[in-house]
Amino acid sequence: MSLDNSMDASAHPLYERVKSHILHQISSGVWTPGEKIPSESELITQLNVSKMTANRALRELAHSGHLRRVVGVGTFVTEPKIESDLLEIPNIAEEIRARGHVYSARVELLAEERANSRLAENLGLTPGAKVFHSIVIHADGDIPIQLEDRYINPALAPNYLSADFSQKTPGEYLTELAPAQEAEHIVEALMPPKPVAKLLAMPEGEPCLVVSRRTWAKGIVASGSRLYHPSSKYRLGGRFAPIAQSSHGGIS
Amino acid sequence: MSLDNSMDASAHPLYERVKSHILHQISSGVWTPGEKIPSESELITQLNVSKMTANRALRELAHSGHLRRVVGVGTFVTEPKIESDLLEIPNIAEEIRARGHVYSARVELLAEERANSRLAENLGLTPGAKVFHSIVIHADGDIPIQLEDRYINPALAPNYLSADFSQKTPGEYLTELAPAQEAEHIVEALMPPKPVAKLLAMPEGEPCLVVSRRTWAKGIVASGSRLYHPSSKYRLGGRFAPIAQSSHGGIS
DNA sequence: GAGTGGTCTAGACCACGGA
DNA sequence: CCGTGGTCTAGACCACTCC
Numbered sequence: 001m002s003l004d005n006s007m008d009a010s011a012h013p014l015y016e017r018v019k020s021h022i023l024h025q026i027s028s029g030v031w032t033p034g035e036k037i038p039s040e041s042e043l044i045t046q047l048n049v050s051k052m053t054a055n056r057a058l059r060e061l062a063h064s065g066h067l068r069r070v071v072g073v074g075t076f077v078t079e080p081k082i083e084s085d086l087l088e089i090p091n092i093a094e095e096i097r098a099r100g101h102v103y104s105a106r107v108e109l110l111a112e113e114r115a116n117s118r119l120a121e122n123l124g125l126t127p128g129a130k131v132f133h134s135i136v137i138h139a140d141g142d143i144p145i146q147l148e149d150r151y152i153n154p155a156l157a158p159n160y161l162s163a164d165f166s167q168k169t170p171g172e173y174l175t176e177l178a179p180a181q182e183a184e185h186i187v188e189a190l191m192p193p194k195p196v197a198k199l200l201a202m203p204e205g206e207p208c209l210v211v212s213r214r215t216w217a218k219g220i221v222a223s224g225s226r227l228y229h230p231s232s233k234y235r236l237g238g239r240f241a242p243i244a245q246s247s248h249g250g251i252s
Numbered sequence: 253m254s255l256d257n258s259m260d261a262s263a264h265p266l267y268e269r270v271k272s273h274i275l276h277q278i279s280s281g282v283w284t285p286g287e288k289i290p291s292e293s294e295l296i297t298q299l300n301v302s303k304m305t306a307n308r309a310l311r312e313l314a315h316s317g318h319l320r321r322v323v324g325v326g327t328f329v330t331e332p333k334i335e336s337d338l339l340e341i342p343n344i345a346e347e348i349r350a351r352g353h354v355y356s357a358r359v360e361l362l363a364e365e366r367a368n369s370r371l372a373e374n375l376g377l378t379p380g381a382k383v384f385h386s387i388v389i390h391a392d393g394d395i396p397i398q399l400e401d402r403y404i405n406p407a408l409a410p411n412y413l414s415a416d417f418s419q420k421t422p423g424e425y426l427t428e429l430a431p432a433q434e435a436e437h438i439v440e441a442l443m444p445p446k447p448v449a450k451l452l453a454m455p456e457g458e459p460c461l462v463v464s465r466r467t468w469a470k471g472i473v474a475s476g477s478r479l480y481h482p483s484s485k486y487r488l489g490g491r492f493a494p495i496a497q498s499s500h501g502g503i504s
Numbered sequence: 505g506a507g508t509g510g511t512c513t514a515g516a517c518c519a520c521g522g523a
Numbered sequence: 524c525c526g527t528g529g530t531c532t533a534g535a536c537c538a539c540t541c542c
Contacts, residue, residue: 013530039508050532052304055510071509072540188487189441189461207459207483209441231459235440265511291527302513307529323528324521 014049018057021047023066026077027100036074037067092138092146092227093169101140107165108199109135115151122214123153124221132160134170137199144200145233150225156217170223178217186212187236196228207231266301268471270309271433273299275318278329279431288326289319316434344390344398344479345421353392359417360451361387367403374466375405376473384412386422389451396452397485402477408469422477430469438464439488448480459483 012020025031038046043054058075061067069075096103113133120127132152137144150170152160156178163173192200192208202208211227229235264272277283290298295306310327313319320328348355365385372379384404389396402422404412408430415425444452444460454460463479481487 015530040510041507051534052512053531056530058509069509070540071538072507074508186487187439187461189459189481189483191457191459205443205457207441207443209439229441231441235438237436237438267511292529293526303515304531305512308511310528321528322521323519325527327528 015053015057015060018043018047018049018054019061022057022061026066031077033077033079035077037077039074091169091171092148093172096138096140096145099140104139104141105166105169106137106139107134108137109133110161110165112154112161119151119224122221122224123151125153130154132157134160134165136165136170138169140233143233145229147196147200147228148225149228150223152223153221155220156222170225174215174223178222183216184214188212189231190228192228200228200230202230209234209236211236264470264472267305267309267312270295270299270301270306271313272470274309274313275431275433278318283329285329285331287329289329291326343421343423344400345424348390348392348397351392356391356393357418357421358389358391359386360389361385362413362417364406364413371403371476374473374476375403377405382406384409386412386417388417388422390421392485395485397481399448399452399480400477401480402475404475405473407472408474422475426467426475430474432467432469432474433471434468436466440464441483442480444480452480452482454482461486461488463488 022031022037025037031037040051040054040058043049043058044051047054058067058069062069062075066078067075068078093103093105111133113131115123115125115127115129115131117127119125119131120129123131125131132154134148134150134152136148136150138146138148148170152170152174154160157174160170160173163170165173188210189207190210192202196208197204197206200208209229209231211229212225213227214224215222274283274289277289283289292303292306292310295301295310296303299306310319310321314321314327318330320330322328345355345357363385365383367375367377367379367381367383369379371377371383372381375383377383384406386400386402386404388400388402390398390400400422404422404426406412409426412422412425415422417425440462441459442462444454444458448460449456449458452460461481461483463481464477465479466476467474
């Protein structure tokens with residue numbers, strides 16, 4: 001066997017092609033979660049690479065959470081977990097597709113409204129000002145993962161109401177219009193309001209992980225949204241290095 | 253020059269000792285942010301290691317954000333970032349005191365235990381290995397804000413059991429022992445187990461915001477902890493600039 | 505003991521950037 | 524041109540697990 005060089009040939013480093021090969025075997029279902037994959041020495045002969053190259057590919061995939069390695073035993077495909085990176089602004093559609101699952105969206109609401117005083121304050125508008133309001137259910141196959149309740153500043157997305165959110169998420173739509181300069185996140189655990197629980201098909205008594213977010217573009221508030229996730233189906237995660245000399249950033 | 257083997261000698265891999273050496277040069281101010289550090293070849297002769305070993309140490313420090321490498325130019329110490337606000341889970345004691353309230357702690361448990369298989373996997377130990385276990389309730393006055401359920405790798409904090417956690421938190425204690433190189437956070441919403449709810453004086457049916465954290469020092473897992481917060485009394489928040497070069501990171 | 509991952513070396517070639 | 528980082532190899536030794 002040899003690695004797919006396609007046409008671009010060795011544009012990518014060899015260890016990256018090894019990683020791609022392994023990820024492809026996983027996403028195409030050849031190697032399933034929990035299963036033991038070929039050992040280093042097997043990959044070395046199968047792919048005709050050196051031990052250091054194979055090892056680097058496997059090590060990096062283990063670090064990124066795709067594989068799990070156990071000395072003296074073998075290398076295994078990790079059980080998939082829906083988990084996003086706290087460092088990045090999460091894109092729920094990408095996350096689901098990255099798991100090799102089918103992303104689907106259902107638009108529950110897409111309308112123009114008038115801002116009440118509380119909303120106006122959040123978005124930096126005056127009470128009674130025109131705002132766009134969307135509610136979209138993001139699902140992994142048939143399983144709802146996120147209810148996105150979003151208000152938009154019309155100044156930054158005048159044609160928002162005529163967008164098609166069945167394939168492109170509101171976040172992706174806005175990303176193309178204006179890159180965000182800044183974002184604010186608040187994360188909390190809440191019992192969902194009844195209508196939210198119903199739309200997310202949640203059993204009685206299950207809490208939600210709620211991310212409230214505001215983004216700024218061109219110096220003004222572009223969008224304020226509230227993302228409800230069933231606690232059993234979603235969690236936030238991040239891995240990062242502490243700041244070097246900071247008074248924080250110890251083991252803590 | 254040679255690397256600090258201290259007493260534990262080559263218990264740690266060589267590339268980890270190279271990393272520690274570099275981090276120490278930075279934290280002690282020998283190499284300052286923005287400054288160019290010795291090149292690979294210089295480090296190779298100075299520390300008497302092979303190119304691959306030096307390269308791995310430098311590559312991993314670049315990946316973790318401590319260094320920045322530019323081909324044909326050199327390797328530089330990174331300027332401290334501001335964007336990690338959300339990512340530093342705040343020190344609960346500092347946070348309470350910053351509000352002008354009275355911080356208090358109650359140690360519920362401080363003991364040596366044997367790791368079961370799940371815990372051993374999380375900490376990178378073998379099942380049955382010795383671990384330290386602490387449970388501390390952090391309170392704002394009389395109001396419990398956080399239950400900290402923490403397991404420690406004894407290799408990195410041999411005297412953990414004789415520490416006094418009534419004034420100094422376990423996190424602060426560990427921070428002084430060994431600087432963490434990396435941390436992982438997972439945030440989720442959970443209904444608290446009965447004993448946790450009781451210790452936090454939570455009413456029936458209130459969810460918890462749960463932060464699970466692992467930290468790495470010297471290349472091994474230093475500590476794994478689970479922080480339970482009553483949803484009505486705590487939430488995570490932060491404001492930051494999206495990551496520049498990421499393919500993600502828009503308004504979203 | 506055989507197989508596994510984990511590390512390490514000595515040397516090699518390459519693409520790039522600056523003088 | 525030379526120094527930089529980036530990759531790659533062939534082979535080596537080790538600690539570990541499972542039989």
